[in-house]
Amino acid sequence: MIIAVDDLSGPEIAEFLEEHVQQMRSLTPLESKHALDLDGLRKPEVTFWSALEEDTLVGCGALKMLDPSHAELKSMRTRPIRQRSGIASMLLRHIIAEAEAMGFTRLSLETGSAEFFLPARRLYEKFGFQYCEPFADYRPDPNSAFMTRTM
Secondary structure (H helix, E strand, O other): OEEEEOOOOOHHHHHHHHHHHHHHHHHOOHHHOOOOOHHHHOOOOEEEEEEEEOOEEEEEEEEEEEEOOEEEEEEEEEOHHHOOOOHHHHHHHHHHHHHHHOOOOEEEEEEEOOHHHHHHHHHHHHOOOEEOOOOOOOOOOOOEEEEEEEO
């Protein structure tokens, strides 16, 4: 598997991310949806990675700089037919290493609190994330779980 920075210009990643946004909209009330669209992911404070296996897009993830020491994990997604195959772990390991190399000392995330998101929360726990209060501009929300880890 190759994990590489993606400029988000290709049609395959655009479709993949649109599927992500649509899935999040189907699972989460609009006021609780925090998935970034393409424009949000193209901001200068965001670094985006795609994971490819034999030229097939199988996953993605991003880091959004909140301040010089704190970043937010965004847009973690694995192609549905490839879920539970280790792709998310490889991506998360890569992004954590990149965050450390960029000098971040804290990495946080927001994910859903519903049962659907339980595998994601377990993955984050496995990588040392602990539940925390809302961070950055987030507010308490029963549909959200907030997690953080120090590097």
